[in-house]
Amino acid sequence: MALDYDVVVVGCGPAGSLTAKHIAKSGANVLMIEKRAEVGSPIRCGEGLDKGGLAKMGLKPDKKWISNEVKGAHVIAPNGTTLELKEGMAGNEVGFVIKRDIFDKVLAKQAILAGADIMIRTSAIGIIEKEGYIAGIKAKHMGERLDINAKIVVGADGFESQVGRWAGIDTTVKPKDVYSCFQYDMIGIDIDPDFSNFYLGSCAPGAYAWAFPKNEHRANVGLGLQVAKIKKKGEPKQYLDAFVKSQKNFSKGTPIAHIAGAVSVCAPIERTVGNGIVLVGDAARQIDPITGGGIVNSGIAAQIAGKVIIEALETKDFSAELLTKYEKGWREILEDKMYRNWMAKEKLATLSDDTFNKIIEAILDVQVEKITSLELMKAIKVKYPELVKEFEDLLT
Ligand SMILES: Cc1cc2nc3c(=O)[nH]c(=O)nc-3n(C[C@H](O)[C@H](O)[C@H](O)COP(=O)(O)OP(=O)(O)OC[C@H]3O[C@@H](n4cnc5c(N)ncnc54)[C@H](O)[C@@H]3O)c2cc1C
Numbered sequence: 078m079a080l081d082y083d084v085v086v087v088g089c090g091p092a093g094s095l096t097a098k099h100i101a102k103s104g105a106n107v108l109m110i111e112k113r114a115e116v117g118s119p120i121r122c123g124e125g126l127d128k129g130g131l132a133k134m135g136l137k138p139d140k141k142w143i144s145n146e147v148k149g150a151h152v153i154a155p156n157g158t159t160l161e162l163k164e165g166m167a168g169n170e171v172g173f174v175i176k177r178d179i180f181d182k183v184l185a186k187q188a189i190l191a192g193a194d195i196m197i198r199t200s201a202i203g204i205i206e207k208e209g210y211i212a213g214i215k216a217k218h219m220g221e222r223l224d225i226n227a228k229i230v231v232g233a234d235g236f237e238s239q240v241g242r243w244a245g246i247d248t249t250v251k252p253k254d255v256y257s258c259f260q261y262d263m264i265g266i267d268i269d270p271d272f273s274n275f276y277l278g279s280c281a282p283g284a285y286a287w288a289f290p291k292n293e294h295r296a297n298v299g300l301g302l303q304v305a306k307i308k309k310k311g312e313p314k315q316y317l318d319a320f321v322k323s324q325k326n327f328s329k330g331t332p333i334a335h336i337a338g339a340v341s342v343c344a345p346i347e348r349t350v351g352n353g354i355v356l357v358g359d360a361a362r363q364i365d366p367i368t369g370g371g372i373v374n375s376g377i378a379a380q381i382a383g384k385v386i387i388e389a390l391e392t393k394d395f396s397a398e399l400l401t402k403y404e405k406g407w408r409e410i411l412e413d414k415m416y417r418n419w420m421a422k423e424k425l426a427t428l429s430d431d432t433f434n435k436i437i438e439a440i441l442d443v444q445v446e447k448i449t450s451l452e453l454m455k456a457i458k459v460k461y462p463e464l465v466k467e468f469e470d471l472l473t
Contacts, residue, residue, distance in 0.1 A: 078223050082108045082194075083390055085214050085227040087201040087240050089116045092358025092375035093233030094184035095134065099383020101192035105390050108225060109185070109193055110216055112200035117181030121338035123260060123297050125273055125289045126372055128172035134376025142180040143173050144291045148271045154437035155278035155430035174273070174289045174297070199223070204230065204243045204354075210395060211244050211353035228395050229386055230354045233375075236339050238360035244351050248362060253305040253426070254343035254419075256284045256369050259313035260299025261321070261332035268296050268326060277433045280320045282306040283426040284342075284369070288327070298327055299336065301369055303426055313337070342366040344419040345412050350400040357382045363411060366419035374411055381406035435461045 086097045089111035101107045124144065131138060152160040189195055198219050205213035205224060213226040232240030241248040268274075268290045276286040283303025290296040300320055302313050314337075321327045341362045349361040357363075358375030365374060385403040389395050428436075439457045457464050 078221065080108065080223065080225045082106045082225060082227045084108070084229045084231060084386060085110065085225045086193075086231040086233055087214060088112075088233040088235055088358075088360070089185050089195065089197075090181060090233060090235055090358060090375070091134075091184055091372050092235075092360065092379050093231065094181070094188045095376050095379035096231050096233060096355075096357050096382045096386070097193040098184070098188040098191045099380055100386050100390075101188060102383075103387045103390070104192070105387065107188075107193040108227070109188060109195045110199040110201060110214070110225070111185075111195065111197045114198050116185045116195075116197065117178035119336070120177045120334075121336055122177040122372075123287055123289050123299055123370075124175045124177045125287070125370060126173045126175050130373030130376075131172070134373055135380055136376065138173065139183065142176045142183055144176050145174040145270055147172065147174065147273050147290065149273075151272045151274045152437065153274060153276045154434045155276075155280070156434045158434060158437045158441070160437050160440055161272070174291055201234065201240060204240065209352055211351060214240075228353065229389060229400075231382065231386070232354065232356040232360045233358050233379075235359045236341060238356070240354070241349075241356045241360055244354045246348055246351055246354070246356060248346060248356070248360065250341045250343045250362065251305070253283075253303060253423075254341060254366075255304040256301030256340050256342055257304050257307060257313050258299055258301040258336075258338050258340065258369070259317045260297055260336040261317065262295070262334035262336070263298045263321075263327060263330040263332050264295045266294060266296060266298070266327045266330035268293060276300075276320070277425075277437070278428075278430040280323070281316060286317075286320050296327075297336075298330075301340070304339075306426075340364050340369040340371065342369055342419070342422055345408065345415050348404070349407070350397050350404050352397045352400075353395045355382050355386065355400055355403055361407075363407065363415070366415060366422045367425070368418075374415075377410055378403075378407045381410075432464060435464060 083105040084107045086093045086109045097107045097109045149163040200217050201214045203215035211230050216223045270290045270293045274288040281300040283306045284301035286300035288296045288298045346362045349356040363374040364371035439460045
């Protein structure tokens, strides 16, 4: 069987649905394919989303998919010293704790209402190439082989993306640039519903642990481990169990869901387009390298991808040269911060518990609302001059 579309989008996560929506609005024929039987399920996310980021994705808050609204974040040192960050200072993951399964379904519905078609239980298994251009997707729909011919293919197939690799785009990530995550949806715990919590240090080697509250007795409690630091299979779950046990307010709780997944925390990759192909979201490794949060960045990239793909369809130019406008567009907005955060992540992954304790303690002494990296360094210098050398390269 064969189908013909202007654009085929592989993957119905936020990146895929938002890209499809923007393209479909122009009247182009778009098909989204999703390998799972249900969009958004099972959830593989901490469900943290910041309010400012939502607007950058071109979305408005909607009670349908908001579980809880938080006022800020607690950053917790290994010795328990807690830094309180009010909303606005708290970075990419704070604002809402969402219902990610419903969020993804709402975005897919928006794309469908804009005119996009969708096929679930449909896996991309390869690409169709014609005269040096990617010209569609080889797929399997409920066991049946299917060719989907398209002028442009959008690879929005998430962390495990294959579409880019099939098209000869290098999306490989080093083990030190991947967090392997394990998370429980925990009930029967005690947690302040106004704050998301980030735990630093050896509880989660190379990354961090988190607790994002859904209400005062329920939260997503999880952690990531830098893959390069994992010694044996099953370690992320073992670390999470040890972490939960170590926290009095969590240890009495019960997990009602186990969630495992991975995120890339790499520097921006070299290329995200080719002739007839565009990669968006986790497939393009657009995740924030410090937090591992990727929903907002995928939404920002999706809008740019949509705009450039409409131009390509209008001008009938599907070349990498034209599609590079997308590449330039997302890099202009995201690249500097991604690169800076990747450098910071590299440094943070090397710090000892003692150093984390000292840093958090030093920050407590400055007015956090006004903090800049320079002020932070000054504060650390006053208390722990020996630490400043460690961070010099981040400030140049
Ligand atoms: C444990 C964990 C916690 C996280 N917590 C947060 C958080 O709190 N906040 C945040 O912002 N980000 C978080 N992230 C990252 C976030 O989930 C991703 O950045 C986000 O989902 C990226 O969206 P996407 O559309 O690019 O990819 P995805 O949401 O992964 O969507 C990709 C889709 O493609 C489909 N697919 C894959 N291969 C194929 C194929 N061959 N054929 C058809 N379909 C295919 C998949 O089934 C999936 O539906 C977390 C990730 C993990 C693993």
